[in-house]
Amino acid sequence: MLSRSFIGGLTTLSLAVTVAAKGGQNQIFKRTDDASTGELHDFQVYPPVLTPSANAEGKNEYGCVVTKTLMDYDFASSYGSPYVVVMEFSLTSKGRQYDRLALMYFNSTEVWRTSTAEPTTDGIYYTYTKEMHQYLPLWKEPQKLIFDLGNIVNSEYTGILNTTLTATFFTVPDTPAAADKILPISRLLGASNESSVAVLPGEETAVSYTLPRNLKRAVVSISACGQADEEFWYQNTLSSDTDTFEDVSGALYGDGPWREVQVLIDGMLAGVSWPFPVVFTGGIVPGFWKPIVGIDAFDLREHEIDITPFIPYLSDGKPHTFDLIVVSVNDNGGEYATIANTTTDSWYVTGKIFLFEDEEGHITTGSMPVIKDPLPSLQITRAITTNSTGANETLTETTTAKRTLLITSNLKTSSGEKEVSWSQDISYENFNQLTDYGWYQSTTQKTTGTDKTGSSIGYSLSYEYPINCDWWYFESGEELGIYGNISRSLTFDVLGPAVFPNGVQASVLDTSASKGASGLSGVKETFVSASLGSSLRTSQSATASYLSDTLATTNSVYNFGSLNQTMSFQGLSYDGSVEIYTRDVGVVNNTITHDQTLFEVGK
Numbered sequence: 001m002l003s004r005s006f007i008g009g010l011t012t013l014s015l016a017v018t019v020a021a022k023g024g025q026n027q028i029f030k031r032t033d034d035a036s037t038g039e040l041h042d043f044q045v046y047p048p049v050l051t052p053s054a055n056a057e058g059k060n061e062y063g064c065v066v067t068k069t070l071m072d073y074d075f076a077s078s079y080g081s082p083y084v085v086v087m088e089f090s091l092t093s094k095g096r097q098y099d100r101l102a103l104m105y106f107n108s109t110e111v112w113r114t115s116t117a118e119p120t121t122d123g124i125y126y127t128y129t130k131e132m133h134q135y136l137p138l139w140k141e142p143q144k145l146i147f148d149l150g151n152i153v154n155s156e157y158t159g160i161l162n163t164t165l166t167a168t169f170f171t172v173p174d175t176p177a178a179a180d181k182i183l184p185i186s187r188l189l190g191a192s193n194e195s196s197v198a199v200l201p202g203e204e205t206a207v208s209y210t211l212p213r214n215l216k217r218a219v220v221s222i223s224a225c226g227q228a229d230e231e232f233w234y235q236n237t238l239s240s241d242t243d244t245f246e247d248v249s250g251a252l253y254g255d256g257p258w259r260e261v262q263v264l265i266d267g268m269l270a271g272v273s274w275p276f277p278v279v280f281t282g283g284i285v286p287g288f289w290k291p292i293v294g295i296d297a298f299d300l301r302e303h304e305i306d307i308t309p310f311i312p313y314l315s316d317g318k319p320h321t322f323d324l325i326v327v328s329v330n331d332n333g334g335e336y337a338t339i340a341n342t343t344t345d346s347w348y349v350t351g352k353i354f355l356f357e358d359e360e361g362h363i364t365t366g367s368m369p370v371i372k373d374p375l376p377s378l379q380i381t382r383a384i385t386t387n388s389t390g391a392n393e394t395l396t397e398t399t400t401a402k403r404t405l406l407i408t409s410n411l412k413t414s415s416g417e418k419e420v421s422w423s424q425d426i427s428y429e430n431f432n433q434l435t436d437y438g439w440y441q442s443t444t445q446k447t448t449g450t451d452k453t454g455s456s457i458g459y460s461l462s463y464e465y466p467i468n469c470d471w472w473y474f475e476s477g478e479e480l481g482i483y484g485n486i487s488r489s490l491t492f493d494v495l496g497p498a499v500f501p502n503g504v505q506a507s508v509l510d511t512s513a514s515k516g517a518s519g520l521s522g523v524k525e526t527f528v529s530a531s532l533g534s535s536l537r538t539s540q541s542a543t544a545s546y547l548s549d550t551l552a553t554t555n556s557v558y559n560f561g562s563l564n565q566t567m568s569f570q571g572l573s574y575d576g577s578v579e580i581y582t583r584d585v586g587v588v589n590n591t592i593t594h595d596q597t598l599f600e601v602g603k
């Protein structure tokens with residue numbers, strides 16, 4: 001948490017040495033070095049990714065295996081100056097530093113969003129392997145790589161981030177179809193060596209493209225996360241309630257706890273994403289995330305919106321506008337809720353359009369899209385209790401939301417006419433309770449959704465991501481304490497042709513020579529038959545506390561953290577589901593207490 005407020009720029013750095021409490025939600029306090037000994041090996045729990053090794057000739061049984069170093073760079077004071085050159089990612093760092101958000105681009109197209117683990121005195125090390133097959137059309141051309149990792153190094157924050165990025169190119173017998181073209185929805189600043197992310201509100205992602213006229217499928221992906229006042233948006237309160245505890249524990253963050261990212265094509269709603277609450281490595285209580293980082297913290301998931309029903313409309317050879325906006329809750333003075341078409345600050349947003357082309361020369365026609373997009377139902381309740389002398393003592397809010405969206409059209413491709421559709425059905429509920437004059441907060445939230453194309457494409461995704469968090473904060477004289485516990489999970493079931501790899505493709509191959517997620521060994525040479533989809537389930541539960549005095553001179557700190565995580569990853573094939581990877585790992589005070597990994601493919 002603490003750290004993310006700095007993403008805005010250097011001007012806020014002076015806040016780092018003082019406690020700047022914002023209600024029970026202090027966002028910034030001095031980061032103190034851990035008393036841990038030895039280098040800490042951070043990791044995210046994720047299904048293994050195939051990266052084959054090669055023989056002396058740079059080959060394996062399927063063909064060439066070529067590894068290239070893309071980047072080898074020390075990020076010191078790098079705010080505003082992303083690294084530029086004409087993917088296993090490793091990072092080491094030592095000293096004191098915040099968690100940092102990093103965006104990697106090919107020119108103006110974001111290809112990976114990650115965040116860094118907070119270093120310790122004795123140093124940290126981690127490595128993350130990411131499948132990049134979905135960007136095949138970009139890999140086929142020379143690219144300018146822009147890696148924007150905004151770091152600040154000074155006498156207080158000493159952690160230089162020492163990074164290495166390599167890409168391995170290899171052949172496999174059977175790969176999923178990648179898009180033919182990928183277009184960025186971003187600020188398009190690659191040509192001037194800048195980061196193309198739009199920080200909403202204020203900056204815009206709106207781009208205009210004249211698309212090829214022979215499209216048969218198109219998908220927009222959304223990459224979006226909140227920072228600063230919006231990093232913990234699920235803990236934000238309705239704007240009418242932000243002053244509830246102002247006199248005692250400080251002001252709260254507003255715009256309610258619900259967010260929606262909208263994809264707009266010429267102003268028409270094409271799809272939405274109700275964000276997954278990614279928690280970065282310094283988030284809520286930093287002790288939760290050492291050395292196991294939060295779900296998706298090293299690889300922020302992008303939401304896919306199939307815009308195929310718009311193809312007849314987009315195939316007219318004329319320019320069309322693609323835009324992404326983030327909306328929140330307007331509580332109309334505490335009475336009822338409507339959509340507010342903006343947020344307080346700092347949504348880091350980009351998108352991409354993945355285009356799949358039909359035969360050359362064919363012009364796709366069809367009917368115009370019919371869009372059924374009733375406004376989401378948004379419901380709120382709010383209650384404040386006061387003590388006997390009239391001071392606000394507790395605040396309880398509930399926010400629920402539900403949305404359905406259906407877009408249909410007929411598409412005439414070279415292979416005939418078919419109905420295409422995109423539907424989304426999403427529910428959300430959030431309960432936020434602040435007690436003890438705002439020093440304690442309990443949040444319970446759950447988002448559940450299903451996205452589907454029609455059967456002619458055959459993609460569907462079911463997702464669920466609850467997050468429950470209790471945390472207590474106090475500040476007294478020079479002492480600062482935070483105690484918290486969290487339990488959260490992610491269910492992500494994909495069927496059919498997703499644009500982003502779901503991890504099964506990689507596991508389909510001979511894995512005997514694979515490396516990737518840590519802890520794998522003795523994997524047999526096996527092969528799974530054609531994969532239809534995958535099913536990922538992972539849960540984290542953690543408790544942590546932090547106590548320090550804020551005198552820069554003493555630096556005393558007590559840090560305790562414990563986390564358990566389970567993961568189960570299955571591939572779905574014509575023969576049923578196949579357990580591919582399971583992991584059950586626990587940590588207490590930086591030390592792994594148990595770690596059972598099972599990685600077996602199609603016995």
Ligand SMILES: *[C@@H]1O[C@H](CO)[C@@H](O)[C@H](O)[C@H]1NC(C)=O
Pocket residue numbers: 074160162163
């Ligand atoms: C970064 O790592 C490389 C290779 O391990 C090393 O040579 C270099 O000195 C490191 N740089 C810093 C600033 O630690």
Ligand SMILES: *[C@@H]1O[C@H](CO)[C@@H](O)[C@H](O)[C@H]1NC(C)=O
Pocket residue numbers: 107108144188189190191
């Ligand atoms: C980089 O992106 C800009 C804007 O999107 C574009 O004008 C330029 O041609 C691109 N350069 C390369 C080398 O692709």
Ligand SMILES: *[C@@H]1O[C@H](CO)[C@@H](O)[C@H](O)[C@H]1NC(C)=O
Pocket residue numbers: 084085191192193
């Ligand atoms: C972008 O960076 C490259 C490599 O450092 C440099 O050669 C080029 O001049 C830069 N372009 C601009 C517009 O700054």
Ligand SMILES: *[C@@H]1O[C@H](CO)[C@@H](O)[C@H](O)[C@H]1NC(C)=O
Pocket residue numbers: 240241242243244245246247384390391392
């Ligand atoms: C109590 O809460 C209400 C609603 O947030 C706020 O308007 C009011 O100023 C608060 N009272 C005090 C004394 O802070």
Ligand SMILES: *[C@@H]1O[C@H](CO)[C@@H](O)[C@H](O)[C@H]1NC(C)=O
Pocket residue numbers: 325341
């Ligand atoms: C958002 O709402 C304001 C006020 O209703 C309006 O002026 C503005 O144009 C809207 N912006 C968008 C992007 O819809």
Ligand SMILES: *[C@@H]1O[C@H](CO)[C@@H](O)[C@H](O)[C@H]1NC(C)=O
Pocket residue numbers: 248387388389390391437
């Ligand atoms: C009510 O709360 C206020 C603010 O915390 C406090 O100053 C006051 O003493 C409390 N009154 C009682 C009766 O506890």
Ligand SMILES: *[C@@H]1O[C@H](CO)[C@@H](O)[C@H](O)[C@H]1NC(C)=O
Pocket residue numbers: 468469470485486487
């Ligand atoms: C946090 O711990 C308290 C006390 O043990 C428990 O009642 C609560 O359910 C826990 N919350 C979460 C999110 O795990």
Ligand SMILES: *[C@@H]1O[C@H](CO)[C@@H](O)[C@H](O)[C@H]1NC(C)=O
Pocket residue numbers: 541542543562563564586
């Ligand atoms: C982790 O699991 C262990 C063993 O099952 C349990 O004792 C401990 O309370 C769990 N810790 C957390 C933070 O959930």
Ligand SMILES: *[C@@H]1O[C@H](CO)[C@@H](O)[C@H](O)[C@H]1NC(C)=O
Pocket residue numbers: 558559560561588589
């Ligand atoms: C965790 O570390 C703290 C000191 O930083 C210590 O007080 C506590 O006893 C440790 N807990 C365990 C279970 O080792």
